[in-house]
Amino acid sequence: MARKLMTYPAEILSTKAVPVENIDESIQELVQDMARIMYDNRGIGLAAPQVGEGLRVIIFDLSGPDKREGLMALVNPEIIHKEGQCDSEEGCLSVMGYKSMVKRAEKVRVRALDLEGKEVLLDADDLLATCLQHEIDHLDGILFIDHISRLKRKLYDKKVSKWIKNRKE
Numbered sequence: 001m002a003r004k005l006m007t008y009p010a011e012i013l014s015t016k017a018v019p020v021e022n023i024d025e026s027i028q029e030l031v032q033d034m035a036r037i038m039y040d041n042r043g044i045g046l047a048a049p050q051v052g053e054g055l056r057v058i059i060f061d062l063s064g065p066d067k068r069e070g071l072m073a074l075v076n077p078e079i080i081h082k083e084g085q086c087d088s089e090e091g092c093l094s095v096m097g098y099k100s101m102v103k104r105a106e107k108v109r110v111r112a113l114d115l116e117g118k119e120v121l122l123d124a125d126d127l128l129a130t131c132l133q134h135e136i137d138h139l140d141g142i143l144f145i146d147h148i149s150r151l152k153r154k155l156y157d158k159k160v161s162k163w164i165k166n167r168k169e
């Protein structure tokens with residue numbers, strides 16, 4: 001079955017993903033599917049749980065959503081250093097119709113594997129730093145709406161329940 005975008009409150013989005021042990025053809029295929037789904041939905045980053053796979057894989061392309069020139073895939077990414085603090089305005093393809101400011105570290109260092117299984121170290125700031133934190137959060141079952149105030153979250157959850165109810169009727 002073709003993979004598709006999972007949206008909140010799908011359970012996989014709040015489930016911790018497991019590390020990839022073998023970067024084989026199935027992982028290459030997963031990354032291709034993720035890229036297709038990310039570009040189709042005009043996103044700049046996506047994590048495997050968002051397409052229904054509980055594996056520690058993320059992709060991003062900050063040249064997007066109009067260009068498709070900077071696609072990168074990271075396997076088993078880990079934040080090994082954080083510095084500073086900033087406010088970032090975030091949305092998420094899996095969290096429909098919502099944006100909010102989120103507190104993030106200003107700079108991060110990420111260690112991961114590329115699709116050849118080679119270790120990569122990324123020092124990121126600005127949009128790349130917030131994007132990496134957002135996507136790696138997904139791998140731990142955390143959405144950006146888990147970082148907003150309880151009141152804002154309640155209002156959003158109310159909206160979502162209404163959408164789900166309308167869909168059923």
Ligand code: NI
Pocket residue numbers: 091092093094134135138
């Ligand atoms: Ni997201």
